[in-house]
Amino acid sequence: MRLTHFGIGALSGALLGSAAFLGVAGVASPVGSGVTVDHAVNGGGSSSFSISTSNPGEIIVIAADGFPEATRSPASPTVTVDGNGATELYIDQVVGTNTGFSSAWVYTAPTAGSHAIAVDESGVDPGYDNNMAVSLIDGTTSAVTFSDTSGTTEPSVSAPAGAYVLDNAEFNTGASTIGTFSWSGSPVVPTTLTSVHTGRGTDSVFGGERTAGTGAYRAFASDSNLGISSQQTQGMIVIPLVPGPCTHTGNNYSGANCVANDLSGAQLFNANFSWSNLSYANLSGANLINANLTGANLTGADLDGATMFNANVSGVTWSNTICPDGSNSSTNTSDTCIGHGA
Numbered sequence: 471m472r473l474t475h476f477g478i479g480a481l482s483g484a485l486l487g488s489a490a491f492l493g494v495a496g497v498a499s500p501v502g503s504g505v506t507v508d509h510a511v512n513g514g515g516s517s518s519f520s521i522s523t524s525n526p527g528e529i530i531v532i533a534a535d536g537f538p539e540a541t542r543s544p545a546s547p548t549v550t551v552d553g554n555g556a557t558e559l560y561i562d563q564v565v566g567t568n569t570g571f572s573s574a575w576v577y578t579a580p581t582a583g584s585h586a587i588a589v590d591e592s593g594v595d596p597g598y599d600n601n602m603a604v605s606l607i608d609g610t611t612s613a614v615t616f617s618d619t620s621g622t623t624e625p626s627v628s629a630p631a632g633a634y635v636l637d638n639a640e641f642n643t644g645a646s647t648i649g650t651f652s653w654s655g656s657p658v659v660p661t662t663l664t665s666v667h668t669g670r671g672t673d674s675v676f677g678g679e680r681t682a683g684t685g686a687y688r689a690f691a692s693d694s695n696l697g698i699s700s701q702q703t704q705g706m707i708v709i710p711l712v713p714g715p716c717t718h719t720g721n722n723y724s725g726a727n728c729v730a731n732d733l734s735g736a737q738l739f740n741a742n743f744s745w746s747n748l749s750y751a752n753l754s755g756a757n758l759i760n761a762n763l764t765g766a767n768l769t770g771a772d773l774d775g776a777t778m779f780n781a782n783v784s785g786v787t788w789s790n791t792i793c794p795d796g797s798n799s800s801t802n803t804s805d806t807c808i809g810h811g812a
Contacts, residue, residue, distance in 0.1 A: 503608070503749075504608070504631075504632035504633070504634070504680050504681075504711055504749075504750065504770065505606050505607065505608050505609045505632065505633055505634035505680065505709055505710070505711050506606065506607045506608060506634070506680075507604060507605075507606060507607075507634070507663065507678065508522070508523060508524050508525075508528060508605040508606060508607050509521055509522050509523070509524075509604070509605045510602070510603070510604045510605075510663035510664040510676060511602065511603055511604075511664060512601065512602045512603075512664045512665065512666040512674075512676075513587070513589075513599060513600075513601035513602065513603075513666065514666065515597070515599055515600075515666065515667075515668045516599060516601070517588065517589045517590070517591060517599045517601065518586070518587070518588050518589070519587055519601065519603070520584050520585060520586050520587060521584070521585055521587060521603045521604075521605050522583065522584050522585070522605065523579045523581075523582050523583065523585065523605045524582055524605075524607070525582050525607060526579070526580060526581050526582050527578060527579070527580065528578075528579050528582075528605045528606060528607055528609070529576060529577070529578055529579075529605070529606045529609040529610070529611060529709055530551060530556075530576070530577045530578075530579055530585065530587075530603055530604070530605050530606075531574060531575070531576050531603065531604050531606065531636050531707055531709065532549050532551070532556055532574070532575040532576075532577070532587060532589070532601070532602070532603045533572065533573070533574055533575075533600075533601065533602040533603070533638040533674060533676055534547040534549055534573045534574075534575060534589045534591060534600075534601055535570070535571060535572040535573065535600035535601070535602075535638070535640040535672070535674040535703075536570070536571060536591055536594045536595070536598040536599055536600045536601075536640075536668070536672060537569065537570055537571075537594065537595045537598035537600075537642060537668075537669065537672045538563065538569050538570075538571055538594060538595065546561070546592045547561070547573055547589055547590060547591040547592065547594065548589075548590045548592070549575040549577075549587065549588070549589050549590075550587070550588045550590075551577040551579065551585050551586070551587050551588075552579075552585050552586055553586075554577070556575040556576060556577040557575060557576050557577065557611075558573070558574075558575055559573075559574040559575060559576060559614065559616045559705070559707060560573060560574055560616055560618040560705055561573040562618040562619070562620055562703040562704075562705060563620070563703065564620045564621070564642070564702065564703055569642065570640050570641065570642035570672060570702070570703060571640065571703060572618070572638050572639065572640035572674070572703040572704065572705055573705075574616065574618075574636075574638055574705050574707050576611055576614060576707075576709075578611055579605070587601070587603055589601050595669075597668060597669050598668045598669050598672050599668060600640060600666050600667075600668055600672055600673075600674035601666070602638075602664050602665075602666060602674060602676045604636060604663055604664075604676060604678065606634055606709055608711055608712055609633075609634060609709040609710065609711065609712060610709070610710050610711070610712040610713075611709075612710070613710050614707065614708060614709060614710070615627055615628065615629070615707075615708045616705055616706060616707045616708065617705065617706050618703070618704070618705035618706075619703070619704055619705070620702065620703045620704075621702060622702070624688055624689070624690040625688070625689065625690075625704055625705065625706045626686055626687065626688040626706070627686070627687055627706045627708050628685070628686055628687075628708075629681045629684070629685070629686075629687050629708045629710075630681065630684050630708075630710055630711070630730065630750070630752070631681055631682070631683045631684045631711075631730070631750040631752070631770040631771070631772060632680070632681065632710075632711035632729075632730055632749065632750030632770055633680075633681045633708050633709060633710045633711055634678055634679070634680055634681070634708075634709045635658075635660070635678060635679050635680075635681060635687050635689070635706055635707070635708050635709075636663075636676060636677070636678045636706070636707045636709065637653070637655075637660045637676070637677040637678060637679075637689045637691060637704065637705070637706050637707075638674070638675075638676055638704065638705045638706075638707070639651075639674065639675050639677070639691035639693075639702065639703070639704040639705075640672065640673070640674045640702065640703045640704070641672065641673045641674070641693040641695070641696050641702050642671075642672055642702075643671050643672070643673055643693060643695035643696050644670065644671055644695075645670065645671040645673075645695040646670045646671055647667065647671070647695075648665065648666075648667035648671075648673055648695075649667075649673050649693040649694040649695030649696065650693070650694040651665060651673075651675045651677075651691055651692065651693055651694075652691070652692045652694075653677055653689060653690070653691055653692075654689070654690050654692075655679065655687070655688055655689035655690065656687070656688050657682055657685070657687070658679040658680070658681070658682055658687065659679070659689075660677035660678055660679045660689050660691075661677060661678060661679065662675055662676070662677050663676045663677060663678050664676050671695070673693050673695065675691055675693075677689065677691060681708075682770075682790055683770060683772065683790060683792055683798070684752060684772050684792075687706070687708075689704075689706055690704070691704060710730070711729065711730040711750055712730065713728075713729060713730040713731050713732075714726070714727030714728050714729035714730065714731065714747065715727060716728035716731045721738065721739075721740060721741040721742065722741075722742045723741060723742060723743045723746050724742045724743070724744045724745060724746065725744070725745050725746055726743070726746045726747070727746075727747050728743075728746055728747060728748050728751050729747050729748070729749050729750060729751065730749070730750045730751060731748075731751045731752070732751075732752045733751055733752060733753050733756055734752045734753065734754045734755055734756065734772075735754070735755040735756060736753070736756045736757070737756075737757045738756050738757055738758050738761055739757050739758075739759050739760060739761070740759075740760045740761065741758070741761045741762070742761075742762045743761060743762060743763045743766045744762050744763070744764040744765055744766065745764065745765040745766065746763075746766050746767070747766075747767045748766055748767060748768050748771050749767050749768070749769040749770055749771065750769070750770040750771060751768075751771045751772070752771075752772045753771055753772060753773050753776050754772045754773065754774040754775050754776060754792075755774070755775040755776060756773075756776045756777070757776075757777050758773075758776050758777060758778045758781050759777055759778070759779045759780060759781065760779075760780050760781065761778070761781045761782070762781075762782045763781055763782060763783050763786055764782050764783075764784050764785055764786075765784070765785040765786070766783075766785075766786050766787070767786075767787040768786055768787060768788055768789075768791045768807075769787055769788075769789040769790065769791065770789070770790050770791065771791050771792070772791075772792040773791065773792055773793055773794050773807065773811070773812070774792045774793070774794065774796050775794060775796075776794045776811070777794070778794055778811060778812045781812065783807075783808060783812050786812075788800075788805050788806045788807055789805065791807055793807035793810035793811050793812060794807065794810065794811025794812060795810045795811040797810050
């Protein structure tokens with residue numbers, strides 16, 4: 471299993487460079503709701519297809535999978551979006567009698583609208599273009615991570631709260647029809663977003679899940695047509711939530727958008743976070759003694775180990791918040807961290 475951190479930075483469209491359609495969200499997600507799927511498509515067995523984005527700056531993740539020609543070198547696809555090169559995350563190939571490969575690519579679309587995806591699958595057997603794509607709202611490519619495996623090894627990744635984890639799995643089944651896909655995973659089980667079948671027979675499926683909190687995530691896909699366990703490749707891609715600007719003057723963060731900010735271990739004694747948005751923020755180990763958190767939104771925030779003596783938590787929004795004692799507000803009585811270190 472390979473686990474990789476891939477800091478792409480604020481990639482421009484120039485650098486970062488039909489289909490079955492799943493419209494999941496047609497408008498921008500509310501600030502702090504986490505990374506959200508906009509659209510998911512498959513290429514219908516074609517190397518050219520398109521995907522829509524509802525907002526500028528959305529992240530497009532492309533899965534370029536397929537069946538390599540047995541007598542050729544390993545498959546080496548390249549991907550462009552609107553003529554610009556997408557960034558390769560991984561290519562994973564099973565070598566054997568019945569081979570197969572999966573790969574993932576990422577691109578930041580500078581404008582809203584329809585985007586043309588072209589996959590040049592060098593070394594791929596004609597007719598086995600298993601291509602898919604997903605567009606994501608409120609994601610960032612600044613700290614993308616991924617893990618790819620082959621055979622029956624289950625991939626795993628470490629992901630922050632509010633991120634979206636995409637799961638790309640490819641199967642060489644030898645069957646003439648698409649199989650039925652099922653998922654296992656922890657702590658969240660992925661949901662199928664789109665899938666594609668080509669020839670006789672390669673299946674690919676894109677699944678995904680919103681992270682419930684910071685930590686390790688595992689996922690594994692199964693295909694009802696898969697007869698040989700080694701004929702499978704799979705990858706997990708983490709798209710983090712774009713952080714808010716968290717504008718403040720000194721220790722006055724009142725009303726600030728601090729979504730997904732890393733404030734772990736910060737000295738925030740007497741800080742004013744009244745009516746601020748701290749959704750999915752990492753406040754683990756922070757010093758919040760005497761802090762004013764009146765009306766703050768702590769949805770998905772991590773307060774594990776934070777010191778909150780005499781902090782004002784009146785009107786705080788608790789939801790899936792990791793409390794200072796390590797418990798989850800959503801499993802505590804009345805969905806709160808009060809009495810659990812807050």
